[in-house]
Amino acid sequence: MSAIESTPRPPAARKDRYTISEVSALTGLSAHTLRWYERIGLMPHVDRSHTGQRRFTDRDLDWLAFVGKLRLTGMPVADMVRYAELVREGEHTHAERRALLEATRRDVLSRISELRSALAVLDLKIDHYGTICGGSSS
């Protein structure tokens, strides 16, 4: 249930073999969602124990933290999957990865300015309720 981690776990806490419920607790994502991420190709291949259970690594956790950031940007899951594919394909995809990230960056910037303009309207309205306290239009 904790928020998606942005700061790296301290080295002492790194143990490199996490069950799905541990990862769920660390990331705030449900076990269902973690399995779903793997199914749709948003996770690199996850290790398994001798009984077939998932064993996530610190690397997986880092990836998940980054994916969490992408998710916060509002990037569609399909685009995140595309990015993950590019990572799997190797170094020759750097240019495309960078382009994807830059497009996302532009989206974030424009979303921020949308929010700011909405905020200005909200403030005006709140101010109106605070001072005039009359009028029925909206």
Place this chain on the structure above:
Amino acid sequence: MSAIESTPRPPAARKDRYTISEVSALTGLSAHTLRWYERIGLMPHVDRSHTGQRRFTDRDLDWLAFVGKLRLTGMPVADMVRYAELVREGEHTHAERRALLEATRRDVLSRISELRSALAVLDLKIDHYGTICGGSSS
């Protein structure tokens, strides 16, 4: 009348009797969506012509512009409907309306800071691709 709209139509263009397709063109919302807004109670009662067709007023357009701003904030439609109900119920709901708007304001502020923190990670990553151009982890 409320002055809240993002792009005020010039006074000369105000004619106070708009068909649904005119409103659709002016707001960018589809006719389907406009009817849906009315059905779910997100619009105040809309006038009808003698043949039963909707005739929107400038007031309606102002309301729609405001709703558009609320939508940009990411406010759920159910909350917007609640706000619309409060407006219909009259002046004694000012305090609750204000509270709703203030809660939305807080959400917007925290969304903006989420976006900013995601942006910082994005910038770091883009920088990484720009300078190091190596490494396979993410």
Place this chain on the structure above:
DNA sequence: TACTTGCTTCGAGTGCACTCCAACCTTTTA
């Protein structure tokens, strides 16, 4: 008159991002 455009209604369909279910297996605790 025939056609086109635009309106009405209700209800069903879409796309996204999960979210949950059912049936089953393995490991740990009492």
Place this chain on the structure above:
DNA sequence: TAAAAGGTTGGAGTGCACTCGAAGCAAGTA
């Protein structure tokens, strides 16, 4: 040994915000 806790799978279900389709009526144009 029995029960509880936690894991596996594929596929179905959910909630949101639209989005569209079908059938039908009314006004305007060739």
